[in-house]
């Protein structure tokens with residue numbers, strides 16, 4: 001069977017993996033024209049929003065039109081960085097507009113600012129799915145976000161109880177920066193969910209693969 005890795009920074013996939021490789025704008029400009037196959041996400045990471053301008057947004061939008069790009073991001077919010085929330089918000093909103101216009105879901109980095117992102121989602125009421133990647137929060141937070149309509153992606157480190165409360169159809173698996181094989185994380189999650197590995201299907205459905 002194949003495994004969908006919904007968010008990774010790796011540059012190649014094993015034979016049994018389908019991955020969404022995350023690219024910055026600069027990386028995307030080099031990688032996408034090579035048509036290497038596979039799926040990509042392109043976005044401006046919250047750590048990088050300090051010095052972006054209109055040209056970057058234009059580049060971003062153009063790159064996101066590429067058919068290899070299936071998710072918009074990673075983008076989002078981080079409370080541990082020295083960039084004002086308002087700046088982070090304005091860059092995030094650009095991604096939201098691209099996601100809705102191009103009908104491609106969002107892959108979101110969120111550290112702290114969960115209430116803010118949840119109320120923003122309520123306000124925007126998007127058609128596209130919003131996936132919080134690398135979710136490590138507690139089950140109460142997981143439930144709050146799931147109720148608010150988010151999907152959750154779990155990587156190498158996660159709270160086991162949060163995996164348990166997340167319905168399979170809202171649950172994704174990722175490697176992000178980890179060296180662990182995606183198949184291992186699938187196996188752990190299947191055990192926690194008391195299901196078969198091939199019942200973890202949300203990634204396949206989202207990517208229609």
Ligand SMILES: [Zn+2]
Nearest residue numbers: 022074176177
């Ligand atoms: Zn990442």
